Amino acid sequence: MARLPEYLRALTSLAEAGISVCSSEELAAAVNVNSAKLRKDLSYLGSYGTRGVGYDVDYLRYQIAREIGLTQDWPVAIVGIGNLGHALANYSGFGSRGFRVAALLDAAPERCEESVAGIPVRSFDDLDAVLAETPIAIGVIATPAGAAQGVADRLVAAGITSILNFAPTTLAVPAGVSVRKVDLSVELQILAYHEQRRAGAEELRGAAIAAAGEEQSA
Amino acid sequence: MARLPEYLRALTSLAEAGISVCSSEELAAAVNVNSAKLRKDLSYLGSYGTRGVGYDVDYLRYQIAREIGLTQDWPVAIVGIGNLGHALANYSGFGSRGFRVAALLDAAPERCEESVAGIPVRSFDDLDAVLAETPIAIGVIATPAGAAQGVADRLVAAGITSILNFAPTTLAVPAGVSVRKVDLSVELQILAYHEQRRAGAEELRGAAIAAAGEEQSA
DNA sequence: CGCGTTTTGTTCTCACGTTCACAAACTCCT
DNA sequence: AGGAGTTTGTGAACGTGAGAACAAAACGCG
Numbered sequence: 001m002a003r004l005p006e007y008l009r010a011l012t013s014l015a016e017a018g019i020s021v022c023s024s025e026e027l028a029a030a031v032n033v034n035s036a037k038l039r040k041d042l043s044y045l046g047s048y049g050t051r052g053v054g055y056d057v058d059y060l061r062y063q064i065a066r067e068i069g070l071t072q073d074w075p076v077a078i079v080g081i082g083n084l085g086h087a088l089a090n091y092s093g094f095g096s097r098g099f100r101v102a103a104l105l106d107a108a109p110e111r112c113e114e115s116v117a118g119i120p121v122r123s124f125d126d127l128d129a130v131l132a133e134t135p136i137a138i139g140v141i142a143t144p145a146g147a148a149q150g151v152a153d154r155l156v157a158a159g160i161t162s163i164l165n166f167a168p169t170t171l172a173v174p175a176g177v178s179v180r181k182v183d184l185s186v187e188l189q190i191l192a193y194h195e196q197r198r199a200g201a202e203e204l205r206g207a208a209i210a211a212a213g214e215e216q217s218a
Numbered sequence: 219m220a221r222l223p224e225y226l227r228a229l230t231s232l233a234e235a236g237i238s239v240c241s242s243e244e245l246a247a248a249v250n251v252n253s254a255k256l257r258k259d260l261s262y263l264g265s266y267g268t269r270g271v272g273y274d275v276d277y278l279r280y281q282i283a284r285e286i287g288l289t290q291d292w293p294v295a296i297v298g299i300g301n302l303g304h305a306l307a308n309y310s311g312f313g314s315r316g317f318r319v320a321a322l323l324d325a326a327p328e329r330c331e332e333s334v335a336g337i338p339v340r341s342f343d344d345l346d347a348v349l350a351e352t353p354i355a356i357g358v359i360a361t362p363a364g365a366a367q368g369v370a371d372r373l374v375a376a377g378i379t380s381i382l383n384f385a386p387t388t389l390a391v392p393a394g395v396s397v398r399k400v401d402l403s404v405e406l407q408i409l410a411y412h413e414q415r416r417a418g419a420e421e422l423r424g425a426a427i428a429a430a431g432e433e434q435s436a
Numbered sequence: 437c438g439c440g441t442t443t444t445g446t447t448c449t450c451a452c453g454t455t456c457a458c459a460a461a462c463t464c465c466t
Numbered sequence: 467a468g469g470a471g472t473t474t475g476t477g478a479a480c481g482t483g484a485g486a487a488c489a490a491a492a493c494g495c496g
Binding site: 010069084096097182193196 | 294305308316398401404416
């Protein structure tokens with residue numbers, strides 16, 4: 001389930017606050033979900049709570065981390081070291097959960113600095129050589145939209161089965177390869193849509209009030 | 219619907235390729251969705267296709283853009299000009315669709331350069347003053363997790379009703395405020411989960427084959 | 437002008453996810 | 467030890483969204 005990471009983060013917050021036991025109600029409130037849904041999600045990975053008491057924060061944290069696979073190391077390669085690639089390479093939250101930036105690749109490595117965040121930038125053409133040196137589990141595409149599909153194809157051909165795509169394109173990949181997409185522009189458009197609907201509703205309300213006023217005056 | 223932006227992008231691609239008419243089947247293939255679902259989505263905003271022919275690319279593009287609200291200007295403020303804030307301010311895809319970075323805010327503006335991408339960085343304490351100078355429709359939070367809720371509260375208090383949150387926290391906001399979340403770490407964890415399941419399935423297959431072999435030999 | 441072909445718009449069915457509600461189980465207090 | 471109060475885990479209803487199938491409509495051709 002896609003909610004497990006959220007639960008995990010909330011549990012980590014609780015643990016840092018010194019709380020060692022919490023109820024499904026409390027945890028659900030922290031993640032803004034229904035408590036029944038949360039309990040069902042947790043029950044899916046086993047009965048790790050005690051009735052009448054709640055969940056042991058640290059124990060549940062470990063169980064969720066194990067379910068997600070965070071007990072192992074996930075080496076990540078970032079392709080495309082532009083503005084976004086830089087920011088991603090420097091992103092501290094990366095390493096905190098078993099994810100490790102193991103390689104930086106760019107079509108034109110001479111264009112950017114030789115190393116970013118202490119990691120050398122290699123040429124994307126050397127992909128196979130890099131993979132031979134260090135295993136890579138997840139490829140992050142931070143290239144312009146035009147290059148994304150080509151990069152994805154080559155990553156898949158090199159044996160990578162998990163891709164996180166920041167380029168504003170829908171990638172076509174064979175079955176058995178997971179792709180997650182992060183798209184700034186889509187999120188903004190969704191916000192704009194709701195914002196516009198709110199504005200439209202307000203106008204309608206205003207018009208209705210005006211019409212009511214006219215009716216009264218008529 | 220959250221798929222409209224995807225359709226819009228695919229249509230733009232088609233238009234750039236010089237295609238002026240397309241069927242629901244073609245468009246659906248470009249976005250990796252079922253054609254019936256696509257037709258249903260489009261019919262929700264009116265009957266803009268012609269049976270036996272398909273959809274006029276430019277016309278449909280305009281209709282979707284109008285539905286989303288992209289025919290107007292959406293001024294955006296970015297709060298938190300760290301690594302990510304920099305990258306966002308410089309992100310070119312921002313302006314392409316009616317979104318315009320109208321203000322950059324940071325708790326400590328003296329820490330970063332005076333201006334990023336040609337836009338001056340103001341102090342977040344001057345939020346009200348900035349809003350008085352220039353209208354802001356959408357607030358983008360690119361601060362560390364700890365500061366995010368406080369920033370959100372102040373944005374909401376200042377009258378902003380749409381927030382795009384890049385900080386790894388779930389924000390609590392009053393009803394009537396839209397929040398979209400972009401969370402790198404969650405996406406990676408979802409990928410890791412699937413990757414682990416794939417690895418686990420492979421092991422199980424291997425074990426089953428081994429067991430079958432043992433059975434045969436027994 | 438009418439028929440066949442193509443493609444939309446829509447209806448119906450189904451499956452999934454969410455929510456409610458309750459029984460089982462555990463703790464605390466007397 | 468027993469009962470009251472909590473809280474989990476889960477079975478059943480509910481609503482929503484997805485997919486298949488079909489009717490209506492537009493175009494082209496004879």
